[in-house]
Amino acid sequence: MATQEFSSFKREQKDLINLMPLQTGGILTDAAREALVEFGDGFSTCDFCLGNLCNITNPPIKKFAHELLPRFLGCDVATITHGAREAKFMVMHCLTNPGDTIIVDGNRHYTTVVAAERAELNIIEVPSSGYPEFKVNVADYIPLIEKHHPKLILLTYPDGNYGNLPDAKRLGGVAAKYNVPYILNGAYAVGRMPTSMMEIGADFIIGSAHKSMASAGPCGVLGMKKKWENILLRKSAVYKKKEVELLGCTVRGVPLITFMASFPYVKERVNHWDEQVAKAQWFSQELENLGLKQLGGKPHRHDLLHFDAPAFYEISQHVPERGYFLYKELKKRGIWGPQPGLAKSFKVSTFAASKEQLGFVIDSFKDILQKHHSKAV
């Protein structure tokens, strides 16, 4: 193995117009990029630790975790996790026993299923309306709650496949009526759009810092009602300062410090969510004008967009690169977005790109279609 291979990592995608849904909300701010280098060394956040990560005052983790995050999430108590999935597992692990049943939406992320498997739970899914809108009607939780008496319910808000925002607040009313703890998985919401746990009426709110809060990650947040604090954040019998479910301390170093450094910017950017939605709707309409079909709810209310692209699929059947042609054509033009290899249907996010950049993306799609069409005839 050449040493070179492991001594000089390069990633050209970082200089392209980024439309990849996983990445658009996780791009670092300049402040975070500086903090990344400053705190790059292992355990660097722990210089002044007195035994509990969330009580460190230099850097101001205590203020961040105990004041800023709860206010931002509209919850009573917040803690830092390794990601959204770890937060989900933590709640499931604390509130259920193996063999218990939970109810989740049919658009749930795969990590919801894997977390539930790890906690040895039965999962009941509330089906979506299916093609093409894939909408989840939260009223459909009611008969399933009455039938299965779940220990927990979970809603994905929005889901990571279609960017649909179901009626989370209405489900809050249902959860209160049936007295069942309610997890709101906001991996694609918290840090992008205003999201308040109390307003929605959830018991838990979960965010992903590397997905939607401009952090290097892996890092997440878990917000909860005060009444869950003693269970979720219970301390070790042996080590009085260490939370059992967090295995003592969660993220140390770069994941957390970049999250904190970006936070003032993230807190501000959610106020511009209306502009993000308008941009996404405009982009979606322009691609539909080119013959693509947007899946999920319409008019769309999130920057995550999923398109069926029969014309691109048709092209992929006649070019040597097959499904990879779209990725290659876009890359040539400085655009990074649809998963390489996919052309028939793909997801993009308009969150990080300016309207001018998106205009260029639309023209590029038009170009690619015309170029291959004229070749075919």
Ligand SMILES: *Cc1c(COP(=O)(O)O)cnc(C)c1O
């Ligand atoms: C990305 C995503 C996750 C996983 O987030 P991590 O922080 O990486 O665990 C969970 N749920 C949804 C809906 C997502 O889109």
